[in-house]
Amino acid sequence: MSFHPQMEYAPAKFHKSARTLAEQGPAFAYTPENQARFDENVAHYPPDQRKSAVLYALYLAQSQQGYLTASAMSHVAQQIGCSAAEVEDVVSYYTMFFTKPVGTYVLNVCRTLSCALLGAERVTEEISAALNIKPGETDPTGTFTLIEVECLGACDRAPVVMVNDDWHERLGPDQVREFIENVRTRGAAAFTGCHLHKEVKA
Amino acid sequence: MAYEPILTSQIDQPGSSTLDFYVQRRRGYEGLRKALTLQPNDLIEQVKASGLRGRGGAGFPTGLKWQFVLKDTPKPKYICCNADESEPGTFKDHVLMERNPHLLIEGCAISCYAIGAKVAYIYIRGEFYHVQQILEAEIEKAYKAGFLGKNILGTGFDCDVFVHRGAGAYEAGEETALIESLEGKRAQPRIKPPFPAVAGLYQCPTAVNNVETLCNVPLIVLNGPEWFSAIGPEKNGGPKLFCISGHVKKPGVYEAPMSTTLRELVYDYAGGMLDDRPFKAIIPGGSSVPLLLPDQLDTPASFDGVQKAGSLLGSAGLIVLNDTVCMVWLAMNLLHFYRHESCGKCTPCREGTNWLSQLLERIESGEGRPKDLDLLFGVSNNIVGKTLCAFGDAAATPVLSTMKLFRAEYEAHVREGRCTLPAEWRAKHPVFAGH
Numbered sequence: 001m002s003f004h005p006q007m008e009y010a011p012a013k014f015h016k017s018a019r020t021l022a023e024q025g026p027a028f029a030y031t032p033e034n035q036a037r038f039d040e041n042v043a044h045y046p047p048d049q050r051k052s053a054v055l056y057a058l059y060l061a062q063s064q065q066g067y068l069t070a071s072a073m074s075h076v077a078q079q080i081g082c083s084a085a086e087v088e089d090v091v092s093y094y095t096m097f098f099t100k101p102v103g104t105y106v107l108n109v110c111r112t113l114s115c116a117l118l119g120a121e122r123v124t125e126e127i128s129a130a131l132n133i134k135p136g137e138t139d140p141t142g143t144f145t146l147i148e149v150e151c152l153g154a155c156d157r158a159p160v161v162m163v164n165d166d167w168h169e170r171l172g173p174d175q176v177r178e179f180i181e182n183v184r185t186r187g188a189a190a191f192t193g194c195h196l197h198k199e200v201k202a
Numbered sequence: 203m204a205y206e207p208i209l210t211s212q213i214d215q216p217g218s219s220t221l222d223f224y225v226q227r228r229r230g231y232e233g234l235r236k237a238l239t240l241q242p243n244d245l246i247e248q249v250k251a252s253g254l255r256g257r258g259g260a261g262f263p264t265g266l267k268w269q270f271v272l273k274d275t276p277k278p279k280y281i282c283c284n285a286d287e288s289e290p291g292t293f294k295d296h297v298l299m300e301r302n303p304h305l306l307i308e309g310c311a312i313s314c315y316a317i318g319a320k321v322a323y324i325y326i327r328g329e330f331y332h333v334q335q336i337l338e339a340e341i342e343k344a345y346k347a348g349f350l351g352k353n354i355l356g357t358g359f360d361c362d363v364f365v366h367r368g369a370g371a372y373e374a375g376e377e378t379a380l381i382e383s384l385e386g387k388r389a390q391p392r393i394k395p396p397f398p399a400v401a402g403l404y405q406c407p408t409a410v411n412n413v414e415t416l417c418n419v420p421l422i423v424l425n426g427p428e429w430f431s432a433i434g435p436e437k438n439g440g441p442k443l444f445c446i447s448g449h450v451k452k453p454g455v456y457e458a459p460m461s462t463t464l465r466e467l468v469y470d471y472a473g474g475m476l477d478d479r480p481f482k483a484i485i486p487g488g489s490s491v492p493l494l495l496p497d498q499l500d501t502p503a504s505f506d507g508v509q510k511a512g513s514l515l516g517s518a519g520l521i522v523l524n525d526t527v528c529m530v531w532l533a534m535n536l537l538h539f540y541r542h543e544s545c546g547k548c549t550p551c552r553e554g555t556n557w558l559s560q561l562l563e564r565i566e567s568g569e570g571r572p573k574d575l576d577l578l579f580g581v582s583n584n585i586v587g588k589t590l591c592a593f594g595d596a597a598a599t600p601v602l603s604t605m606k607l608f609r610a611e612y613e614a615h616v617r618e619g620r621c622t623l624p625a626e627w628r629a630k631h632p633v634f635a636g637h
Contacts, residue, residue: 044323044362044364044366046278046404049385049386049404051385051386051387052366052384052385052386053386054386055328055366055367055368055369055383055386056366056367058369059367059369080386089387089388090386090387090388093371093388093389093545094328094368094369094370094371094389095369095370095371096328096329096369096370097369111535111538112290112489112535112536112539113290113291113448113485113489113521113532113535113536113539114290114291114447114448114453114521116535117448117449117521117523117527149370150288150290150372150538150539150542150543151288151289151290151291151372151489151539152329153287153288153292153293153296153327153329153330154293154296155290155291155292155293155445155447155448155453155519155521156293156445156446156447156453156454156455157453158447158453162329165331165332166332167332193332194300194332194333196296196297196300196301197300197332197333197336
C-alpha cells in the first residue's frame with residue numbers, strides 16, 4: 001500500500017504523532033504570587049475570553065515546577081475554565097513547553113539557515129560531544145539539556161543559542177567547551193545576553 | 203549613503219529605549235497628539251495617501267487594510283501587532299522593540315484611534331523574552347505619562363496596549379493563526395474569507411499589522427503623507443529596515459530607502475562578502491522567497507523591484523550566500539525548518555514538507571535516485587496553491603527555486619552519490635564538516 005505511486009511504503013518514515021500521555025505528577029497549585037500574576041494577566045482579555053491567557057498560565061506553571069505535568073495542566077484548565085484536554089492540546093503544539101524534566105540550563109541551539117551557514121551544526125555536535133548527550137536529552141547531572149530549535153530571530157549574531165530565557169550570541173564551534181565550563185562555574189553570568197540589550201543598559 | 207535613518211535614528215545612544223529619550227530627542231508622542239485632533243477617517247486617508255505598505259511580508263497597503271475594518275458594528279474592534287518575527291533571516295522588529303519601543307507603542311495607539319479600537323495586543327514571540335521585558339516596562343511608563351489608558355491627553359480617547367507572549371510557533375506569524383493563538387488555541391490559520399477585518403480576534407473586526415508598519419504610522423502623521431512617499435521609489439515609499447545575515451562582513455539591521463540596490467546593501471552597508479569569497483546567490487526576503495543570482499544584484503530592494511526580478515522582498519531578510527554553499531544542503535536545511543514548523547492543518551503541507559525533507563536528506567547524503575528530482579518537483583507542485591495560508595507556497599519555494607537555478611548541483615549529487623562540493627571546502631567550512 002502506498003499513498004503515492006512513486007513513494008515507497010515505509011511505515012517507519014511516516015510523519016507520526018509522538019504523543020504520549022503527560023506524567024501525572026504531584027498535586028499542583030499556583031503559589032499565591034503566581035496566582036496574583038495570573039489574575040492580573042487574565043484581566044487583559046475580555047471576561048468571556050479567559051482562554052487567551054492559557055499560554056501565560058502555562059508559562060507560570062512551567063516556571064513554578066520546571067516542566068508541565070498532567071496535574072499542572074488540570075490546574076491551568078481550572079483557572080481558565082476549560083477542559084484539561086484543551087490545555088494539553090495547546091501544550092502539545094508549542095515548542096517552548098516541556099512535559100519532561102529539563103536541566104537547569106536548556107541550551108536551544110538555532111539550526112536554521114543563517115546560523116547553519118556559520119557553523120550551527122558544528123556547535124550542536126560540539127555540545128553533544130562535550131556533554132555526551134544527543135539533542136533532546138539532558139545530561140546525567142541535570143545541569144544541561146540540549147535542544148535544536150528553528151530560527152530564533154538573531155541571524156546577525158549567528159550562531160545563536162537561547163539558554164532558558166536568555167541568549168548567548170556568536171557561539172563559534174571552537175568556543176563551545178569553554179562556554180560549557182563557563183556556565184558550569186559562573187552560571188547565567190557566562191551568557192553574552194542580547195547585544196542590543198547590553199548596550200542599552202550601558 | 204546620504205540617507206539619515208529615521209526609524210532607527212539614535213538607537214546606538216544609551217537610554218534610547220526610554221520614554222524621556224523618546225519625548226525629548228525624537229519628538230515622541232507628538233504624532234499621537236496630532237492624530238487625536240483629526241477625524242479617524244482622515245487618519246486612514248493620510249495613511250492611504252502615504253502609500254505605506256505592510257512590512258511583514260505581503261506588502262499590502264496598510265491604509266486599505268484599515269479601511270476594510272468594519273465600521274458599523276456593535277462589537278469591539280482590535281489592533282493586533284504582529285511581533286512574532288520568525289521568518290528565517292529576519293530580525294528587524296527585534297531592534298525596533300528593543301531600542302525604540304515607544305515608537306511602536308505610539309503607533310499602536312494611533313492605529314487604535316484610526317480604526318476605532320480600544321485595545322491593541324502585541325503578539326511577541328516567546329523567544330524574545332528579553333525584548334518583552336523592555337516593552338512591558340516602557341508600556342507601563344507610557345500609562346503613567348498618560349499616553350495610554352483612560353482619557354488620553356484629555357481627549358476622551360481610551361486605549362490599552364497589552365503584550366501577549368507566544369510560545370514558539372513560526373505559523374503564529376500568519377495573521378489568522380496569530381489570532382487563533384491569541385485566543386488561546388493552536389496557531390493554525392483560518393479559512394479566508396471572512397478576513398480579520400470583518401471577523402478576526404474573538405470574531406470581532408481586527409487589523410493585524412507588523413511592528414515596522416505600526417512604527418511608520420506616527421511618522422506619517424507627524425510629517426505628512428507627502429514626506430513619507432517622497433522617500434524611496436514610487437509606490438514603495440518610506441524608510442525600510444533591511445536585515446542582512448549570512449556570509450557578509452557586517453551582518454545586521456540597516457535602514458535605507460527602497461531605491462537602494464541589493465548590491466549596495468551587501469557591499470556598502472554590510473561591508474561585502476565574508477573572507478572576500480565570491481558571491482553565489484542571495485535570498486532577498488526571508489527564507490520563503492526565490493533566490494536571486496549575481497547578475498540580479500543591481501535590482502532595487504523595493505517590493506516591486508524585487509518582484510520584477512523574480513523574487514519577493516517579503517520581510518526584507520537578506521541571506522547572503524558565498525560559493526561554499528551547497529544548494530541541496532540549503533534546501534535541506536530550510537525544509538527541515540518548514541517540516542518542523544508546518545502547523546499540520548492542511549494535508550499537502552503537513553505531508554509534503556515531510557516528504558521533501560526526506561528526499562532532500564537522501565539526495566544530500568548521496569543516496570538520491572534519478573527519479574527523486576522529478577519527485578521533488580511533483581511534491582512541491584502539489585503543495586503550492588493547495589493550502590489555506592502562504593506557508594505551503596513558502597515551503598515549496600526553496601526547493602523549486604534551487605532546482606530551477608542550480609539543477610546541475612542536484613544532478614551531480616545523484617550521479618556521483620555524494621555532496622559535490624570540493625572536499626577541502628567541506629573540511630574547512632564548519633557547515634560541511636558534518637556531511
